[in-house]
Amino acid sequence: MFSPLIKELIESLRCLPGVGPKSAQKMALYLLERDSQGADRLAQSLRLALDKVGRCSQCRTLTEDNLCPVCADEQRNRSRLCIVETPADVVAIESTKQFDGLYFVLLGHLSPIDGIGPEELGLDRLEEITKQQGVEEVIIATNSTVEGEATSHYIAQLLKPQGVEVSRIAQGVPMGGELEYVDGNTLALALEGRKKL
Numbered sequence: 001m002f003s004p005l006i007k008e009l010i011e012s013l014r015c016l017p018g019v020g021p022k023s024a025q026k027m028a029l030y031l032l033e034r035d036s037q038g039a040d041r042l043a044q045s046l047r048l049a050l051d052k053v054g055r056c057s058q059c060r061t062l063t064e065d066n067l068c069p070v071c072a073d074e075q076r077n078r079s080r081l082c083i084v085e086t087p088a089d090v091v092a093i094e095s096t097k098q099f100d101g102l103y104f105v106l107l108g109h110l111s112p113i114d115g116i117g118p119e120e121l122g123l124d125r126l127e128e129i130t131k132q133q134g135v136e137e138v139i140i141a142t143n144s145t146v147e148g149e150a151t152s153h154y155i156a157q158l159l160k161p162q163g164v165e166v167s168r169i170a171q172g173v174p175m176g177g178e179l180e181y182v183d184g185n186t187l188a189l190a191l192e193g194r195k196k197l
Helices: 004-013 021-033 036-052 087-096 123-132 146-162 184-192
Strands: 077-084 101-105 137-140 165-168
Touching: 004 021, 021 036, 077 087, 077 123, 087 101, 123 146, 137 146, 146 165
Parallel strands: 077 101, 077 137, 137 165
Antiparallel strands: none
């Protein structure tokens, strides 16, 4: 039904998370029919980002400079380090304006089945950074999955011998959530992570 170039555009758009065949078709047709300037800008921005964006030499998040804005900021508390799985996690934590330290992005989690071990996550680099910078506190903010928990435990065991205070972000009932609708695992984590009032 579609020409080869349109089919290729539709297939290319399907690489985006949550975009199925119908959504990709809708986006492709919209860009071609109604917003050719937007399509051109998108293509140019994507090409430029692919050419210029790399990893921060310190925390490994995405940036076009040697150091990302967080690592380059001299006002940040360099004795505190938050460990996350992805650059999107850095954005999420930064949006809270509750953390003033630096980050280390794992770019995944431990998964022996997928061949992802400590080397692939850069844990040797993490160990190096904590020693060099005199990190006193590490907050582990990996996802609440089996792999995320395993990664958290592994990192804690790796860093504790250095005398670093290691903690894990609290997990549990979301603000505004009603207990009857919260799943058992989340409720168990909330009970385990309770704090005194």
